Amino acid sequence: MSEFMKIRKQYVTPNPYSRPQKSLKEIRAIVVHWVANPNTTDINNRDFFEGRKRGESGYGSAHEIIDLDGSIVIAIPEHEM
Numbered sequence: 001m002s003e004f005m006k007i008r009k010q011y012v013t014p015n016p017y018s019r020p021q022k023s024l025k026e027i028r029a030i031v032v033h034w035v036a037n038p039n040t041t042d043i044n045n046r047d048f049f050e051g052r053k054r055g056e057s058g059y060g061s062a063h064e065i066i067d068l069d070g071s072i073v074i075a076i077p078e079h080e081m
Contacts, residue, residue: 006071010046015053018061024081033062042067046075 012019035045042065049061063076 007074008072009074010043011077012046012050012061012075013053017055017059018049018052019076019080022081024079027078042071042073046073049075 014021037045045062045065052058052060061076063074063078065073065075067073
């Protein structure tokens, strides 16, 4: 891992299934979830949520996704749910 973490904003396209753009009133908890996808990256997981925009695979997304190398992609702005 490098000395500095790489953090990128690559927001999911607004849509009703993975980014409805509803305002978040407050943060009450932080959930850390291990996806257990071998040989995947933070961008691969972000793209999974991007693919949900058509509504074919249910609802859901993540604000921030951390790669095994420590890099982070921000997929949803922190003020949105």
